[in-house]
Amino acid sequence: MCAAPLHHLTGSLYTVQVPIPYPMRTVTVLIDAASPVTLVDTSLNTPEAIATLEDALAQLGLHWESIERVVLTHQHPDHAGLSGLIEERSGASVHLLDENLQGGGLPWQHFEAWQGQERQHLLAHGLPPALLEGVEAEARRTRDRVTLATRLTPLTAGDQLTLGGHRWTVLWLPGHADGHLGLWQPQLDLLIAGDAILPRISPNVGLGAQGRSDPLGDYLQTLERLRQLNPATAVVGHYGPTMSGVAERAAELSAHHHERLALVEETLRVTPMHAHQLSAVMFPRELDARVRRFALTEALAHAEHLRLKGLLDRRWTGDTWLYFGE
Numbered sequence: 329m330c331a332a333p334l335h336h337l338t339g340s341l342y343t344v345q346v347p348i349p350y351p352m353r354t355v356t357v358l359i360d361a362a363s364p365v366t367l368v369d370t371s372l373n374t375p376e377a378i379a380t381l382e383d384a385l386a387q388l389g390l391h392w393e394s395i396e397r398v399v400l401t402h403q404h405p406d407h408a409g410l411s412g413l414i415e416e417r418s419g420a421s422v423h424l425l426d427e428n429l430q431g432g433g434l435p436w437q438h439f440e441a442w443q444g445q446e447r448q449h450l451l452a453h454g455l456p457p458a459l460l461e462g463v464e465a466e467a468r469r470t471r472d473r474v475t476l477a478t479r480l481t482p483l484t485a486g487d488q489l490t491l492g493g494h495r496w497t498v499l500w501l502p503g504h505a506d507g508h509l510g511l512w513q514p515q516l517d518l519l520i521a522g523d524a525i526l527p528r529i530s531p532n533v534g535l536g537a538q539g540r541s542d543p544l545g546d547y548l549q550t551l552e553r554l555r556q557l558n559p560a561t562a563v564v565g566h567y568g569p570t571m572s573g574v575a576e577r578a579a580e581l582s583a584h585h586h587e588r589l590a591l592v593e594e595t596l597r598v599t600p601m602h603a604h605q606l607s608a609v610m611f612p613r614e615l616d617a618r619v620r621r622f623a624l625t626e627a628l629a630h631a632e633h634l635r636l637k638g639l640l641d642r643r644w645t646g647d648t649w650l651y652f653g654e
């Protein structure tokens with residue numbers, strides 16, 4: 329195996345691009361090599377990811393047992409999926425935003441019940457039953473790559489933590505995930521952003537069976553917050569490890585979602601549709617099962633945002649929710 333691509337960020341902070349079996353190809357894991365040795369995000373539980381992280385740690389004179397603390401930007405599999413293995417090998421404490429632990433806890437902790445709710449949700453929004461099998465097989469494949477930590481310690485927005493000898497403030501940046509956090513360090517002008525903002529792709533904003541009711545509304549507020557925060561540099565979950573021009577990118581993504589909202593509103597004023605039909609208008613390309621699900625939940629997030637603003641309505645047809653404009 330080649331040496332893991334380790335990038336020196338500043339002081340004792342490093343990042344490594346860990347391979348994941350998705351189109352983004354890698355996820356960024358940040359390592360603070362000074363005590364308390366900390367990882368921000370973990371990647372997925374695959375042999376390739378484990379080997380890459382092990383090699384990155386070794387390059388810094390560290391090993392699994394050295395890790396004292398893990399912070400998760402959000403609970404998505406490519407960020408949290410290795411946290412259980414790290415907890416087991418190191419005894420590290422694992423922290424994430426308290427929003428994740430409200431209600432029923434994390435979906436990975438009650439996978440079967442969650443999948444049952446998701447099945448009903450996707451069918452009620454028009455996913456053809458013939459596509460359901462592929463979507464569920466993909467979810468099981470992901471579950472097999474997620475080993476979640478068992479002891480999760482909540483962080484609250486506004487909390488401070490020390491990383492690389494600096495004090496960082498915990499920010500709540502919901503939208504891509506309800507419980508998404510950012511870590512902000514004003515002297516370094518540096519934001520650890522996870523997937524809250526990304527170069528090249530628009531972070532998926534989807535409405536699932538569980539969680540907050542208007543993730544797109546949340547995300548538009550997060551983008552405005554990032555535009556105002558205007559960090560010189562952000563550490564990003566994919567296509568990084570870092571990006572500049574965060575304020576400009578936030579404005580661009582906000583404009584993109586407003587264009588999509590206009591398309592959804594116009595489309596549904598002419599032709600009532602359920603979210604799956606709408607997703608084919610918004611994402612006309614052929615999509616595999618994993619992406620088809622993201623397309624449906626993203627279309628639904630746009631339709632629901634407009635409905636909650638009173639610009640659209642929906643009615644139950646007996647088996648699906650049909651969205652329409654007046």
Ligand SMILES: [Zn+2]
Nearest residue numbers: 402404504523
């Ligand atoms: Zn994510």
Ligand SMILES: [Zn+2]
Nearest residue numbers: 404406523565
């Ligand atoms: Zn991600």
